[in-house]
Amino acid sequence: MSERERIATKKLRERSILNRTIRAFFDARDFIEIEAPILVPSPGLELHLDAFAVENRYLITSPEYQMKRLLAGGMKRIYSLGKVFRRKEAGARHNPEFTMLEWYRAGGSWTEIADDTEALVWQCARSVDARHAGRCALEPPWPRLSVGEACERWGRVRIHGDEDLTTLRERIRAAGWRVPADGDWSDVFFGFFLDAVEPHLGQDEPTLVYDWPRPLCALAREKPGDTRVVERFEVYAAGLELCNAFGELTDVAEQRRRLESDLTERRRRGLPEYPIDEKFLTALAAMPPSAGIALGVDRLAMLLLGASDIRDVVPFADDEL
């Protein structure tokens, strides 16, 4: 294919419309756009994120630490639309550099973020005249169900979030699903979730899945009144995982404990060890209760523009450079 033909296959004009729609959406709701830093001292310690190192800095895997420092510093409604970078992620739905939209509401709850998400996706859909993605009807409201309900409905497995690894493995096996020989709680859960549950999510309309099991807490806070799950949701639409949102953890001691536990596990597995961002931890003490979300804009573009490959919605994928 010639360069001219290659570029002609790309949906770049539509993407440009989406970017404009996203900014108009947040401007209308009195959000401030933040140009988050891309070079940072700590890229986050989550075990399944691998950062690019640049001298004594890292490329961000998400702008969340700096966005939360702004919330702690008194900002109320902020969003960032920019690139993030994750090593070893390449495929039809992944590119090592991709566009992340994050927004946060100081004093807000995850349900407000969920309402934002429905309204944003619908506004974006109308801006490119895509009220459906295949047979998935995009108009809100979308069904919302808990991880526990989803696992029981499609996988016939009861998962509350307080099961130990042995119990989790036994329940998944008893329901007839394959259980890998090894792997931690998260690995076993996601193996099952991808086999049994995810194929059913978001087929006829986008589906919001909330109340994630405690072992998958990431930076989410515990759900008030139920220590087994955390305030976290994801949206799945037409087979794509679109976003991940939290009722944000603001408990400094708990946050430090999670980061140290990730660091220990990184050491044990021989993964790169990233520093703990002390300025982020210090700021957390002053951060009001907040909710925030990270939404993959390339995925949103794939959904709304009917692209099965991320290459169709970016000017140059990693293997086209």
Next chain:
Amino acid sequence: MPSSIDATELKPGQKLLMDGQPYTVIERQFVKPGKGAAFTRTKMKNLLTGRNVENNFRSGEKIELADIEEKGMSFLYKEGEDFVFMDQQSYEQITIAKDLVGDDWKWLKDNMIVFVLFWNGRAIGVTLPNFVELRVVTSEPGVKGDTSGGAQKPATLETGATINVPLFINEQDLLRIDTRTGEYCERVKG
């Protein structure tokens, strides 16, 4: 050949073992939940049942490979209910039970080359060429005047199978048949 590989190395056509059954990989895709490990989503066909399944193998997971060998063999003759084939390379003869051949007996004629799949040395499947040419042995002449496009009549082939053919087909005609659908394709000169 290594006995196991990492899930990230899975490729279409690879034969692997899962829960003690042999599978062939049809498609693979990199998937990764935002907050989870990377997986290889794999569409596979069970080589014993022919059923397609989808599985997600975590990166780093060791996948056991199946000892699968495919050999070109020629069909010699039917022995009772079973079928006798000869290895094209070693000239060794083997008997394959009718269950493995299934409905494909309809298209098997002497000396036809087929592919036989072996798992741990045991035959588990027979694959015919996509198209075979077979002669019509009996077929009533088409009713005169009926020239409407789709009209068909039954014809019995040299293998004993009966299929539907267009009205203009005569006895002794050579037909090309698609073994995947079991349908008539065209008349062949000869």
